[in-house]
Amino acid sequence: MAAPGLQQWKVDKPWLELKCALGEGPFYEKETNSVRLVDIKKSQILTVSAADNGDGSSLKVIQLDTRPTVTADIEGVDPQDRILIGVKHGVAVLDRQAGTYAMLVQFNEENNGRIRSNDGAVDPHGKLWLGTMTDFEHGEPQPEGFLARFDSSKSKEDVLTGLRIPNGIGWSPDNKTMYFTHSTSREVFAFDYSLETGAVSNKRLWYKHEGPGEPDGFRVDVDGNVWHAIWGESTVLKINPEGKVIGSVTLPTRHISCVQFVGTELVITSAADDEGDDPSKKYGGSIFKVDVGTTGLDLFKFRL
Template sequence: MANNLQVWEVAEPYLDLHCLLGEGPYYEEATHSLRFVDIRQHRIHTVDLAAGPESLKTLELDVPVSVTVDIEGVDPRDKIVVGLKYGLAVLDRKTGQYEYLQKFSAGEGLGQSKAPVDYERVRGNDGAADPHGRFWLGAMTDFNLGDFQPEGGLFRIDTGGKASTLIRPDLTIPNALGFSPDNRTLYFTHTTDDAVYAFDYDLEDGHLSNERVVYRHTAKGSPDGFRVDVEGNLWHAVYGSGRVLKISPKDGSILGEVRLPTNNITCTQFVGTELFITTAEDEAAEGGETSKALGGAVFRVDVGVKGLPLFKYKLSV
């Protein structure tokens, strides 16, 4: 760890919401709002950042919702794309109705064996749109099925929902995905490997090559979600550690850390130079009583650098 480590201390939550599994923060630029989800409670929360925490609105679905993304050319107040139990769907935010674009079962089977896959066992997890407007969505063991198994995978859903391609099988907890400032590198976290992988990303066709590990986590906790800043550094939540790490992908060194008062940190999102941070419950008080009390809250801190904007999904092609 660098001797001149930058440190930010955060004591109070921005939203003391008590999510069971807060995740997927996304900046809705059109409305200057922050969206995020509670996967286990099937909820999408939205807060108007100009109006403040009192403006919080919640939409509850009938299945786990893990990630959201704006649609290119569509008002996000009307429709967005969401990662759900069975795959990627378009959500009408006014009615709460959704329609699947692609289900995991429509792609190739998960796992290296040719045996049939029980898609009831998996659910969507984290993901992101790419520069071509496609969406990359992870699948993993659903809740209440015992220990997570290597039965998940990373899927790429083409624009317009035309096709689903299994990019990596046999994953246990596929997590966040993002891009370098020049869009030539794709980063992907596999939590159960304690690793952030990098791939060369072809700007012409989106082909991946030259897989390598850019960060290996060896300390307390496990890497969860991240965002990339304009300087190319990753701001990575570490579940079970009460930390967000600022990581250089050049050599995997830790340049800074945000210290939080609760244990289970899940993901980050830039709004200007402010970093918004989602968390999950700490019912067992593994991080202490304060950690238990603030588990599931949303925090924010000014870290002095802006983040890269997230890509939108192309529904019309």
């Protein structure tokens, strides 16, 4: 893993001990200088001030009756009013004041009861790319998930099928390359992304993880490096555009799920760890942050 000469950061303590069962999808909300994230297993959307001193006093929780998996801003809409969310059965618009949501697109799959959405991201054309996977109560993930894109016409366009755990999605600084992580195969793929049409082509293996953990969610920085959470390995890797590991962040809990830039700080989500050692158990489900000296690309907004 970490070779001599690599940039290295070490985080010993959480920023916020939120005790998430499965903290995921951190998103920086510029308008309110806050970080929002989801706890998939607890069916919650959490928001906290980016300036929180670590006591969690700014925490706001929206409890849903469905599993939210990812959030995105909507173009031209105040995120304090409404945001886009991936949920168990599809894509929905959340009214944050009322704490209620309206379905935008249903998956309508034959195996809809077995699957749920997972990670996703909005592309430069304002469409949401969202992956699905076997839901928790149905055991080990089966190759029944897909990666699809959704737009305001309420259509669903399958891009990849037969997936087990589709995960992070993001774009290079020039938007010409799209990255997609398939966790179970420990692979991150690159595609050529058409600026004109939004179509992808030329799928190729960009990074293959050799460690015991699985690559989960990621964000891309302004220099095109991918900061990739590694589930099961207490690590975030910094991977350069050529697919080489050039840095690592070590954390005190195993199940690292995703990252988000807030200025030059990397905010890092995690999940509960019932089987790890004492520190990992203690800090599982916490939120961490570390100054890594660079900034991330802005995430795109959904065109409703």
